[in-house]
Amino acid sequence: MHIHQTVIFRHKPVIIGSYSIVGPKEGKGNFGPYFNYVMKDDCFGENTYEKAEKKMIQSAIVGAIENAKIKPNDINLMLAGDLLNQIISSSYAARYFNFAYLGLFGACSTIAESLAVGASLVDGGEFDTVVCSTASHFSTAERQFRFPLELGNQRPPTSQWTVTGAGACVIANEGNGPRITMATFGKVIDWGIKDVNNMGAAMAPAAMETMIAHFKDTDTTPDDYDLIVTGDLGKLGSEILIDLMEDNGYKLGINYKDCGQMFYTRNQNTLCGGSGCGCSASVLNSFLIKKLREGEYKKILFMPTGALMSTTATQQGETIPGVCHAIVLESDVNSDQIKENKKRRNKKV
Amino acid sequence: MDNELKKRNEAYNKYVKAKIPKTKAWPSLFNSFIVGGIICCLGQGINDLILYWFPNMAQQTAWAYTLIVLIFLASFLTGIGVYDKIGKFAGGGSIVPITGFSNSITSSALEFKHEGIIYGICVKMFTIAGPVIVTGVVASIAVGIIYLFI
Numbered sequence: 001m002h003i004h005q006t007v008i009f010r011h012k013p014v015i016i017g018s019y020s021i022v023g024p025k026e027g028k029g030n031f032g033p034y035f036n037y038v039m040k041d042d043c044f045g046e047n048t049y050e051k052a053e054k055k056m057i058q059s060a061i062v063g064a065i066e067n068a069k070i071k072p073n074d075i076n077l078m079l080a081g082d083l084l085n086q087i088i089s090s091s092y093a094a095r096y097f098n099f100a101y102l103g104l105f106g107a108c109s110t111i112a113e114s115l116a117v118g119a120s121l122v123d124g125g126e127f128d129t130v131v132c133s134t135a136s137h138f139s140t141a142e143r144q145f146r147f148p149l150e151l152g153n154q155r156p157p158t159s160q161w162t163v164t165g166a167g168a169c170v171i172a173n174e175g176n177g178p179r180i181t182m183a184t185f186g187k188v189i190d191w192g193i194k195d196v197n198n199m200g201a202a203m204a205p206a207a208m209e210t211m212i213a214h215f216k217d218t219d220t221t222p223d224d225y226d227l228i229v230t231g232d233l234g235k236l237g238s239e240i241l242i243d244l245m246e247d248n249g250y251k252l253g254i255n256y257k258d259c260g261q262m263f264y265t266r267n268q269n270t271l272c273g274g275s276g277c278g279c280s281a282s283v284l285n286s287f288l289i290k291k292l293r294e295g296e297y298k299k300i301l302f303m304p305t306g307a308l309m310s311t312t313a314t315q316q317g318e319t320i321p322g323v324c325h326a327i328v329l330e331s332d333v334n335s336d337q338i339k340e341n342k343k344r345r346n347k348k349v
Numbered sequence: 350m351d352n353e354l355k356k357r358n359e360a361y362n363k364y365v366k367a368k369i370p371k372t373k374a375w376p377s378l379f380n381s382f383i384v385g386g387i388i389c390c391l392g393q394g395i396n397d398l399i400l401y402w403f404p405n406m407a408q409q410t411a412w413a414y415t416l417i418v419l420i421f422l423a424s425f426l427t428g429i430g431v432y433d434k435i436g437k438f439a440g441g442g443s444i445v446p447i448t449g450f451s452n453s454i455t456s457s458a459l460e461f462k463h464e465g466i467i468y469g470i471c472v473k474m475f476t477i478a479g480p481v482i483v484t485g486v487v488a489s490i491a492v493g494i495i496y497l498f499i
Contacts, residue, residue, distance in 0.1 A: 048463045148460035150427050151477065152436015152443050152452050154377075157370040192358030193365065201365040240368065319358075 005210075006184040006217035013122040014332070016129075016175035017068025018285040019060050023138065023164030026282070029264045029274075034286035035165075036063055042139060042164060049139040050089065053082065053166075056278075057093040057135045060168035064131060064285075068170040075099045075170070076127040079118050081110035082277055083136050083162075084144060090133070099131070107306030108203075108232050109186070110134040111167060111281040112325035116183035118171045119327070128173055135166030136276030145196070145311060158198040160234045160260060161270035165278030167285035178292035182218060182328040186210035188308065190321040196314050200237020200260075200272055203305035206322035207233060208244040210303060214326050215250065222252055226297040229288070230324075231280035231304025232260035234272035259283040259304070280304035288329070294341050295333030302327050381442030384435065388446045392419055416447055423448035427455040453477040 002008070020035045027038030037059070044052040057080060065072055078097060080090035081104040094101040106113035114132035121127045141162035142149055171180065189209050193202040207230050215221060222228055222245075233241055238258040245252050263274035263283065284302060291297045303326035314320070333341075396415040400406060406414075426432040432452045436443045443449055454474055461473035475482065 143460055147477065148456035150430060150433045150452070150456035150459055152427075152433045152439075152449065152456075154437060154440045157372055191361045193362065198365070198369065201368075205361070236368065236370070240365065243364075 003217040005213045008182050009123040011123050012179040013119040013171045014175045015169050015177045016172045017064045017170035018289045019063030020167045020282040020285040021056050021060050031287050053089040053137040054092045056166035060166040061133050064168035064170050074129050075131050077130045079114040080133040081105050107308050109304040109306030110277045112304045119180040130171045133168035134277040134281045136278035138162045138164045156197045160272045160275035162276040163274040163279040165282035167281030178329045181330050184214040184326040186324040188321045188323050192319045199307040200234040202307050202320040203322035204237045204240040206324040207241050207305045210324040225299050225301045228256045228301040230258045232275040233258050234260045236272050292331040295331050295338035298331050300329045381440045384439030385442035420451040423451035424455045427452045
């Protein structure tokens with residue numbers, strides 16, 4: 001069933017397995033202890049960074065399938081995307097698997113796009129089990145969008161650090177885990193920002209549009225969610241989003257957070273925070289899903305944003321369009337189980 | 350309608366511009382002055398040393414050798430991953446001297462070495478330094494023509 005941009009799932013597809021891989025710098029960041037695997041070096045045993053990124057998607061998918069306790073043959077479809085031209089990391093990783101593949105591109109919002117599409121397909125009964133994955137790598141993104149790694153230049157204060165990370169999750173029509181209850185597909189929004197080093201400002205209007213569309217379609221308010229989390233608006237972008245929402249009559253309180261802003265510690269010198277497909281994907285598949293499984297968060301509005309830009313278009317003087325897709329994740333843990341979990345944790349301490 | 354969108358975009362750009370964190374001008378200027386100054390002193394030192402060891406060398410030739418040494422040093426520091434750290438601290442101070450030029454070529458060559466010697470290193474080597482070379486050549490042509498008439 002859908003209302004305007006929002007799909008409300010009848011059967012509420014379940015995330016039965018998840019897995020996250022990050023680079024060494026990310027492992028030292030704020031979410032370090034939550035990731036399933038922290039790479040020892042950025043190359044991940046390969047000779048180029050592009051190959052490393054491909055291997056990260058591969059390993060994340062294998063890990064998610066293991067985590068879901070199913071066989072690779074049970075997977076019907078793979079939905080994946082990344083930041084590189086022609087989404088090579090995803091497509092090349094798909095060579096190693098024996099399932100149907102759909103490549104997606106929503107820049108940094110790809111994880112939500114793949115989850116929303118995957119959940120729709122599963123909910124409609126078209127597929128039983130779907131795997132969604134995205135990845136980004138600092139070194140491959142720098143080379144494609146910016147400068148060589150060893151160039152001695154300074155980064156502007158609005159710039160963000162592309163996260164080296166990958167995440168994958170398995171969606172099925174039944175099982176245990178957090179449930180995807182709604183998805184809001186976003187429009188492409190462009191408010192005329194040209195600065196490629198200020199992606200937060202370029203994407204914030206898209207986040208605003210999708211958020212308002214979601215609240216209107218589902219008749220909810222920000223207070224109905226335990227956590228509203230955007231993908232990689234960064235420090236500046238999330239401040240802008242709060243202002244924009246306020247202009248539209250919505251107050252984002254302490255339950256609003258941004259993955260990019262939280263990702264790195266203050267001493268890691270990432271200026272406005274993390275960005276990239278891997279940013280929201282790795283946080284979702286580690287921290288957020290863990291908290292949902294434990295029942296600490298009951299209802300999350302997860303809405304990664306993407307700046308749909310290319311270096312060619314930017315050099316031709318085009319402004320940067322942004323997009324944002326939102327999904328609602330609900331915990332399947334009831335209050336008794338939460339109490340039990342808390343007791344168990346207290347005993348450990 | 351179109352006008353309205355334009356107005357909205359302009360207003361938004363203005364709002365964002367006001368919100369952007371500003372770079373602190375004085376500390377950055379100070380850092381680049383110090384590092385740039387050190388690089389220049391180093392150049393002068395190398396020049397003096399060359400002239401000290403080879404007293405019969407013409408000043409012009411000594412300058413050429415000084416440049417070669419500086420270019421090598423910057424290139425070497427880029428290769429071992431130190432120059433980008435200096436650059437992060439110094440900004441313009443390490444970009445403007447000839448060492449910055451050397452760094453821009455070496456870093457591009459390093460970055461694209463996996464695409465092969467011809468399509469990687471040779472093609473991409475001048476992606477950043479290219480505009481500098483073109484400007485230099487064009488400027489020298491212009492100056493040459495002016496010189497011809499005066």
